[in-house]
Amino acid sequence: MKIAIIGAGPRGIAVADRLVARSEKEKVNVEIKMYDPYPIGGKVWNPMNKLNHSLITNTVVSQVSFFIDDSIENPGPIRQGPSFYEWIQQIAPEYLKGSSVGKTYLDKLDLKENDFAPRGLIGLYQQWFFENIRKQTGKNSSLAYEQTEIKAITPVNQQYKIDFSGTSEKFDFVFMALGYGENKYNDEERTFAEFAKRNKLSYFGPANPSETNLDDIPATQAVIIRGLGLTFFDYMIMLTENRGGKFVQDGEQLKYIASGREPIIFAGSRSGLPLHARGRNQKGPSEEYKPRFFTKNNLKNLKNHTGNLDYNSFFKLFDKEIQYKHYENLIKDPDYSNIIHKRTNRFLRELRRNPASNYEKIAEEYHMPKNQIWNWDRILNSAYKADLHQSFKNWYIKYLDFDIEDASKGNKDAPYAGAYDILRDIRNLIRDIFENQFFLPDDSEKFLTKFNAVNNFLSVGPPLIRIKQLRALVDCHIVNILGPEMKVENDPRNKSFFAKSQRLEMINAKSLIEARLPSVDNDLATQPLRLILNKYGWYHKTRYQKNQQQIILNAAQINPKTYQLIDRMGQVVPGIYSAGIPHEGVSWFTTIIPRPGVRTIIYKEAAIISKEIIDEIKKRTET
Structure with missing residues (x-):
């Protein structure tokens, strides 16, 4: 039986691993092909993206592993292998020398177990893991990968025809791990983009920061950043340290030495607060807090x-x-x-x-x-409690100092x-x-x-180092945080963007960055595959109704127990499975990296999906 995996990020890799392990143990023949327009690891962890040398993971290296473990119910055959940290220590030095892109990460290996690695390095770990899966294939399984974008899926009899690279191939089963998609702008974003085009301004809509080119933002000029979540911290680094500035230790605090190439950043959000720093890690790879009341x-x-x-x-x-x-x-x-x-x-x-x-x-x-x-x-x-008559910068530095002291x-x-x-x-x-x-x-x-x-x-906050860096940038006026209830408008009179907040600040800038990833919204999707999924009613808004209550979710519907896709008529789409970000709201908190020993959802999904597919193959071959 032929199985297509669309998406070569952590979810796709985990499902491939479990399919190979189960097929070999249960002597079920499978031919697995994985597709993604990006290298193994997917867009977020792409080691070929130069920005992924400096943008870091949000999980310490000792708490990442792609090898499934017995914390998962019915995981299939378990293979022992190195965690990300162990791989860095034992395998990466030689492995990275084997490719031109790998060599560029050799100077990134000086990491301790509680450090945060560059994203590209974890992409290389995933590539090594994929190669390790292929070594496990035998008489019953094969695994291939093609770096290409899937354009369409079409049901043909009891199979699915997948179109890619000017050709097509039929499969019996499909697993999709599509991640964040590309969207057209919503009404507000389109208004900003059209205004920017008319007035030769720079507007950067919701996007993955590592794929966003900020070169058009001039040095020393104002730029408005809307959003203070994780995406903000990526843009903060891209506009400062990545432009030649340096963070140096100055006593107990960081100090920023500017390169002169930085813009002046004015950032804000509804709350006026960044996410809290993650506490300095004191936990082992699989160590979890045991609740006393919330049981x-x-x-x-x-x-x-x-x-x-x-x-x-x-x-x-x-x-x-x-x-x-x-x-x-x-x-x-x-x-x-x-x-x-x-x-x-x-x-x-x-x-x-x-x-x-x-x-x-x-x-x-x-x-x-x-x-x-x-x-x-x-x-x-x-931020709402800060005295309107006092310097918000001074209040903000005290707020960040408290967060830093506590998280330390x-x-x-x-x-x-x-x-x-x-x-x-x-x-x-x-x-x-x-x-x-x-x-x-x-x-x-x-x-x-x-x-x-x-x-x-x-x-969901950033590593502690990012809050320390934010404090240094606020201290030297390169980053200026606006008060709560930040709002951004077009300013036709001054041919610029205009930001204001509850603190009666007024900022004009020629550049505006939306510091957030694209929303999960099927109505705005532009990728050919998502449009096809919408057309067939396979991806659609999910509606829950009990008695007189109804909730409508902008999330594609799946059975959360089996990860089978459910169409607009409420019927299971036979042979198609899907998991992750497009289903956020049906599933919960799907944006994670696999952590060992804690029943992490990516392992759980992979165990269930692989068992469902292998069991179905056995039924079909028996009949």
Whole structure:
């Protein structure tokens, strides 16, 4: 049987690995072909992209591995192999010498286990892993790769004809891991782009930063960046360090030495705050926080008689877990060791007995420092609290200093960063709740809006070094952060873009960057394959309805238990499987890199999809 894998990123590679392993063990014949317009590893990790020498991963090297493990249910045959860090130490020095692009990363191998690697280096690890899979093929399996874009999929009898590079080929099964697609502009973006074209301005819409050419942005001129998420930090580095500037240590802080080629950056967002720094890593490759309150049993007990879970009850339990971890870390922190002296056990007992809504009052009664008393409004909306009559730059530097000091204490020990990091460790539990549809549609909508905002702000932040670099750039006025409620408009009178915020700032600039990736929106898709998938009704908006409640998601529908594609009529598309970013909202939190020993979703998907396909092949051949 012939299997096509569309997408050569981590998901495609993981599925290829499991198909080969299962087919060899179960003596099922498979011919696997993988397709992607980019090299193995896909667009994000492309080692041939020069910017991926300097743009870094968001996970420490010791917590990345492509070898599946027994934390996954029914994983298929398990192969032992090096984690990314072990590969860097043991294999990469020789392996990289074997290719011209590999040689350019030889000077990037001086990495410790808790460092963050250049993205291109993890792309090379994926290429090595793909070659390792091919070595496992035998009498029952073959694996090939072609760097080409798939233009169309057409059902033909019980197979699928795939069009690529002026030719086509038929397959029995297809797995798609399409990642972020290319979109046409939405109404607002189109207005900006047309205005820029008329007035010879520079507008950069939502895109992968490593594929964005910023050379047209002149030195010393203003540029507006809208967005303070992870994408912002890529653009920040591209416009500063990648233009010849240098970060140097100056006592306990970083200092930026400008090259003179930098523009002046004015950046902002709705909240006016960057994502929080990730705490300095203190965890082993597979080490996870074990929740005390937010447990499977406690969540099960919250279900009502219909088997559904109320969002407010869910959040209250999460709130208790994260706040308890915060205060537990706080009273162990050497800087605060004398807060409550011998009353530690009494304090923790009070917290265990009470709901999180009482924690602020309890903390005050025990004389906790004001800036260490957990307050959701202050955590999420600090920039709104800044004095309008004082320098926002000074307030911002103090805010960043606090974040840096806290995150430096580690992702196990820091009062705040240590609490934020537990979100990474309980994601599988949260994902199970969401994907098993324990929430009714109204509660699902609250989860996807309210909880996602909290999760992203607290736990998806950049490495600590990026926040230190941001502080240095703010200090020397190369980066200027605008206040909350940033809005950008066209300014026809001055033939420029115009930004303002709640702080009554007014900035004009000839360049505007949208610091975000393209949205998952089938209505805006421009790639030929996505247009075909839309045409057949295979990719479509997902609708959930129970009783009078309905939620519409701009995510393609799959069965989250099997990853089979479901068409617009609610029918399974036989032989086609899909996973990842196009289904965000049906699946949850899909943008991750495989981590060993923690039931990571990419391993889970690969195990399920490979078993589904191999089992179906066995059924067909038996009949």
